[in-house]
Amino acid sequence: MEKAKPVFFNAKNIAYLAVLTALVIVLQTCSGFFTFGTTSLSFVLVPIVLGSILLGVGAGAFLGAVFGLVVIFDAVGGLDPFTIVLLGDSPVFTVFLCLAKGIAAGVVPALLYKLISRKSKRAAVIAAAVSAPIANTGLFILGGLVLSDVLSANFVADGTTVIYFLIVGCAGVNFLIEFAINLVLSPALYTVTRVVEKQISVHSKKRAADKAQ
Secondary structure (H helix, E strand, O other): OOOOOOOOOOHHHHHHHHHHHHHHHHHHHOOHHOEEEEOOOOOHHHHHHHHHHOOOOOHHHHHHHHHHHHHHHHOOOOHHHHHHHHHHHHHHHHHHHHHHHHOHHHHHHHHHHHHHOOOHHHHHHHHHHHHHHHHHHHHHHHHHHOOOHHHHHOOOOOOOHHHHHHHHHHHHHHHHHHHHHHHHHHHHHHHHHHHHHHHHHHHHHHHHHHHHH
């Protein structure tokens, strides 16, 4: 008998995805309330990574896209002056950049976890956690270089290069904080992953036993 393929859109996965989506929206919208000195602490990548690990590439891409959309909506609503300037000058590319870097922050961890978890679940979780801010910030910097004329005209001071502004002035501290948050929380992500996977395994065996009776 051919083994039935697992169905992604079951009640349990939809519930997980709904909770994680709500967390992404709330954490990104309220990111200004979590501060360390004058720097905002961004926890939004944590539920994206968790969804990527537990639910796979598709869920990671979806959660990352939600993250990108919230960034765009925040800019339109006046909460992000930096992004609203980019939207005003290059709306199509800015929307693409916000979505692309968010999706990458969900897809890259999912792929790394799938690859590395065959040898070590713990190492896979850590790699997935730290890859999210790298993917997110890396694409942001590349996109910023494409929009270098806009940045030079509106944000970059005389005598400062666009690359310096992007890496040091714009992405530097935020990236380090996001990286540190994800690295510090990776043991918690590992614990959650193990618990959820164990529950899924137990329920799967129970359903198989019920069908066999």
